[in-house]
Amino acid sequence: MKYNIALIPGDGIGPDIVREACRALDAVGLRFGHAFVYTEVLAGGAAIDSTGHPLPEETLETCKKADAVLLGAVGGPKWDTLPGSLRPEKALLGLRGGMQVYANLRPALMLKQLADACPLKPEVIGDGLDILIIRELTGGIYFGDRGRSDDNRSAWDTEAYSWDEIARIIKIGFESALKRKKRLCVVDKANILETSRLWREVAESMKHNYPEVVLSYMYVDNAAMQLVRNPGQFDVIATSNMFGDILSDEASQITGSIGMLASASLGDSGPGLYEPIHGSAPDIAGQDKANPLATILSCAMMLRYSFNLEKEAWTIERAVERVLDDGWRTGDIAGTSVGSLGDKLVGTTKMGDLIVDAIGKV
Structure with missing residues (x-):
């Protein structure tokens, strides 16, 4: 089965985490015989820099025609001085309204493996x-x-x-x-x-x-x-x-870290919009420090709610749990163990590698 996904990497760490999420989806596709076709579009600050507008019309039209939309993050201090109508966050409101996704489901689940990171x-x-x-x-x-x-x-x-x-x-x-x-x-x-x-x-x-x-x-x-x-x-x-x-x-x-929580924005029909609930964190963009797990778990919600692929969604969720069971952590979810993790403290790409590997085994 082929699924068309509109990708909005966006700003800051958005490209970093969306990249790893797509790798996880591709691993699911390889295991279960699905093909995920990605169309990358601009929104937020990246769109402002390129087109002068936070949500170009072609972006919205591409998203409305897709089977689902995956968004990284938008915004950052670079665009803070712009008027409200031109700020990157305006893209979020435009996407939600234009796609008619009126309900945002945000599960706040604290995995037992991250109890040490809970304040x-x-x-x-x-x-x-x-x-x-x-x-x-x-x-x-x-x-x-x-x-x-x-x-x-x-x-x-x-x-x-x-x-x-x-x-x-x-x-x-x-x-x-x-x-x-x-x-x-x-x-x-x-x-x-x-x-x-x-x-x-x-x-x-x-x-x-x-x-x-x-x-x-x-x-x-x-x-x-x-x-x-x-x-x-x-x-x-x-x-x-x-x-x-x-x-x-x-x-x-x-629950331990804003870097762990996924979300799904759904309407009565049409594609759903899936995104991690954290921000763009421009201070760590491109430094291999971002936690991609919220975006990867957003893909699990996509598989469940938009594609009705329950087993595939469960596979991603179980892969995340297995990686955490094995002690692997990005810095934001290390909790008080950060000083003793040693080689178990990993960056964005390595965490993506671990998830991809686990998807093939769970």
């Missing part, structure tokens, strides 16, 4: 962490009306949500919870925000369809505290665009 006490993390954050992706304050006053001394950004935008996220939240521990927490700020009160109304109107799922609510400031105080209480979290952006980064750090 929380062992008695807090217990047997490990496994949280799924479902973030609304194409609405809310990131897409709302914004502007500045004529004298440039005030500015505004507007949060707006419709019933239908919320309902499709809550539905995914309930359905995901049914496959897990049957707990769904809607995170909001309903004591202050009218949009948050609408989120609760929508969830209440739908809960009778999912009697097996325990539905709860939590204010976002309390949720941020509870993620470090008692993260095991969470199973599935459904929340708005901005709150999901913040909480998923926090959740990634308590």
Whole structure:
């Protein structure tokens, strides 16, 4: 079977990690008889430098026609002085809106092998962490009306949500919870925000369809505290665009490293958008220091959600676990063992080599 994948290496470490992810996909293809065909396109700072725009029209069209899209990272201080409409991050919003991928699934899973890299006490993390954050992706304050006053001394950004935008996220939240521990927490700020009160109304109107799922609510400031105080209480979290952006980064750090967490952005039809949730880390770009595992695990999500290749997805995930079981680490996940790892402390390319080798054996 042949699958067409649009590649957006992007900026900073993006090309480094996407390269290793493609090697992992090719290893899966070799083992299971699939062919992955890659079309590389520009977005973010690389596109600004080349075309003057963060998301060229041809990039979006290529992505919409692909079977799936793999993105490395965009942005960096090089482009920080540009106006908002021309910043690299504008490419992300354009891709999400243009591809109509409205639900971002971000699993925050702490593998037992990385317990030493978790900043929380062992008695807090217990047997490990496994949280799924479902973030609304194409609405809310990131897409709302914004502007500045004529004298440039005030500015505004507007949060707006419709019933239908919320309902499709809550539905995914309930359905995901049914496959897990049957707990769904809607995170909001309903004591202050009218949009948050609408989120609760929508969830209440739908809960009778999912009697097996325990539905709860939590204010976002309390949720941020509870993620470090008692993260095991969470199973599935459904929340708005901005709150999901913040909480998923926090959740990634308590699992050991932001370099380990994958994500899938999905819509009702069309290709999914897959990317690690970390940034472009331009300070280590091209230095063989970046952790490619989040991008490789994003490919596992691609195989599962876009191509319905469950066995192939499992193979990548098991390969990652086997490499970690054998003690191999990039610097970000070495934890307190960094000084004693010796030859087990590896760079981007070597970690890719290990994953490719493991895919052929698991």
